[in-house]
Amino acid sequence: MNLPSAPAPRRLPAILMLLATLATAAAYLRATLALPHPELADPLGPQIFPILVSGGLLLCALLMVVDLWRTGDGRIPVLLEGNLPFDLHSTLMVAGITTWTGVYFFVFERVGFLLSTVVFLLGLMSVFNAGHRVTNLCTAAGFTIGAWLLFTRVLSVRLPQGILPF
Numbered sequence: 001m002n003l004p005s006a007p008a009p010r011r012l013p014a015i016l017m018l019l020a021t022l023a024t025a026a027a028y029l030r031a032t033l034a035l036p037h038p039e040l041a042d043p044l045g046p047q048i049f050p051i052l053v054s055g056g057l058l059l060c061a062l063l064m065v066v067d068l069w070r071t072g073d074g075r076i077p078v079l080l081e082g083n084l085p086f087d088l089h090s091t092l093m094v095a096g097i098t099t100w101t102g103v104y105f106f107v108f109e110r111v112g113f114l115l116s117t118v119v120f121l122l123g124l125m126s127v128f129n130a131g132h133r134v135t136n137l138c139t140a141a142g143f144t145i146g147a148w149l150l151f152t153r154v155l156s157v158r159l160p161q162g163i164l165p166f
Helices: 008-033 045-070 088-111 113-128 133-154
Strands: none
Touching: 008 045, 088 113, 113 133
16 A cells, blocks of 8 residues: 655654664663673573563664665655644543553552553553453453463563562
8 A cells, every 4th residue: 555655854753763763772782781690690691681672673773774765765654744633532542551551660560460461451452452341351361371471480580479479
């Protein structure tokens, strides 16, 4: 599907996003590589997950470069023009999701991984998959339990216990 395009000067937002992504990836990777290496532990230690995140950010930046190169005729998709009408509903939804994620980060250590993650996912799914309460609950609980088993049993990662006794 071809979207209407704008002239080359409108590429600035995409280029700024690319630069911000590269800067974030570089800073995160630098901070990760500066983590101390425990002597009696896995050689990668606490670095493997942050390295994967940095790699994902670098991959996103590469895809942005490919996209900018592909649109080398000076045209970009209309979605990056920045002249779309203001949408209060979308703005409130983004603000609500951001707030909900902040609450999740705040209660994560206090309440624990299992309970906080089920409630967090259930809240998000109630917005994006409204009206399917049983499906949302089963999906949120199933994903959380699966992730908990993967982290604790397979990867030996300690997750916050919180208020639950296990």
